[in-house]
Amino acid sequence: MWTTLEQIFPxxxxxxxxxxxxxxxxxxxxxxxxxxxxxxxxxxxxxxxGAFVVSKLQEHYLGSWWVLWVGLxxxxxxxxLFSLLHAFASINLSANQIISGTAINMIAGAITIFLARNIxxxxxxxxxxxxRPFDFPLLSxxxxxxxxxxxxMYATTLLVIAILLFSAxxxxxxxxxxxxxxxxEHPHAAEAAGIRVRKVRYIGVMISGxxxxxxxxxxxxxxxxxxxxxxAGLGFLALASLIFGQWKPLGILLAxxxxxxxSTVANVSQVIPSLAVFPPVILKIFPxxxxxxxxxxxxxxxxxxxxxxxxxxxxxx
Numbered sequence: 001m002w003t004t005l006e007q008i009f010p011x012x013x014x015x016x017x018x019x020x021x022x023x024x025x026x027x028x029x030x031x032x033x034x035x036x037x038x039x040x041x042x043x044x045x046x047x048x049x050g051a052f053v054v055s056k057l058q059e060h061y062l063g064s065w066w067v068l069w070v071g072l073x074x075x076x077x078x079x080x081l082f083s084l085l086h087a088f089a090s091i092n093l094s095a096n097q098i099i100s101g102t103a104i105n106m107i108a109g110a111i112t113i114f115l116a117r118n119i120x121x122x123x124x125x126x127x128x129x130x131x132r133p134f135d136f137p138l139l140s141x142x143x144x145x146x147x148x149x150x151x152x153m154y155a156t157t158l159l160v161i162a163i164l165l166f167s168a169x170x171x172x173x174x175x176x177x178x179x180x181x182x183x184x185e186h187p188h189a190a191e192a193a194g195i196r197v198r199k200v201r202y203i204g205v206m207i208s209g210x211x212x213x214x215x216x217x218x219x220x221x222x223x224x225x226x227x228x229x230x231x232a233g234l235g236f237l238a239l240a241s242l243i244f245g246q247w248k249p250l251g252i253l254l255a256x257x258x259x260x261x262x263s264t265v266a267n268v269s270q271v272i273p274s275l276a277v278f279p280p281v282i283l284k285i286f287p288x289x290x291x292x293x294x295x296x297x298x299x300x301x302x303x304x305x306x307x308x309x310x311x312x313x314x315x316x317x
Contacts, residue, residue, distance in 0.1 A: 004304065017218055019215070026208055031182065032200055050072065051227035071217060076211070076217070098309075164249060217235070266284040
């Protein structure tokens with residue numbers, strides 16, 4: 001049993017990281033009052049931009065460590081700009097935010113595949129080299145914990161954990177965080193207090209886009225290695241993690257790790273003897289079944305922002 005956990009945990013953490021950063025982005029958007037179900041499309045767009053930038057740079061700078069970080073930055077910036085489509089439709093045009101997010105998912109999948117086919121002829125973009133796993137110095141030697149959490153790590157894991165801690169501080173310990181949360185709870189009261197609600201909501205959506213693009217690029221640069229035009233629905237799983245985690249950073253961390261662990265178990269079940277006794281279909285649907293059950297249980301005690309999904313009309317003309 002212990003050997004099985006040692007095999008699964010490092011991969012579960014790798015799978016959790018893109019889920020975590022994407023769900024954190026959704027947290028900023030929804031705390032500002034804008035529901036963003038376009039996470040999947042934003043991840044795809046970030047994966048495409050990351051693949052394009054990294055593959056082009058590696059033609060001339062193969063082996064240079066900074067190329068991968070430039071790819072991550074480009075993915076985050078591009079997806080933040082792409083998310084402005086959702087922000088404009090939701091905030092300025094008061095469009096239905098669910099429909100707008102769905103449109104983002106459809107547009108991103110179509111346009112990236114079209115561009116990839118024109119670039120490579122196949123619709124896929126492969127990178128030569130991504131981030132390499134490593135054992136964290138000293139911490140990987142700690143009994144039990146070291147083997148589970150600090151072996152076969154990626155640099156992106158440390159980056160996302162740092163972003164998680166900073167996000168929690170930003171949301172609950174700074175004036176900006178207070179303004180952001182007030183726009184998602186009582187936007188008219190926030191406006192009366194002098195807060196520019198639309199501006200804050202734009203910032204929330206753009207942060208969501210940047211983090212989602214980062215999540216898509218992390219998938220590419222850690223365990224995927226190739227842009228294929230989809231992220232296996234991880235954007236929707238990140239949205240479920242946001243709800244499961246009750247719109248709180250710590251809750252999101254626990255929820256995404258649960259989904260990451262469950263998905264990893266399903267993916268490796270057939271090569272680990274102790275798990276091969278279970279039908280693979282049961283393990284694959286397990287996290288989604290638990291999600292549905294959790295949504296039913298927490299539906300009446302939800303901590304969702306009160307004004308999330310509601311268009312804001314300041315009344316100013």
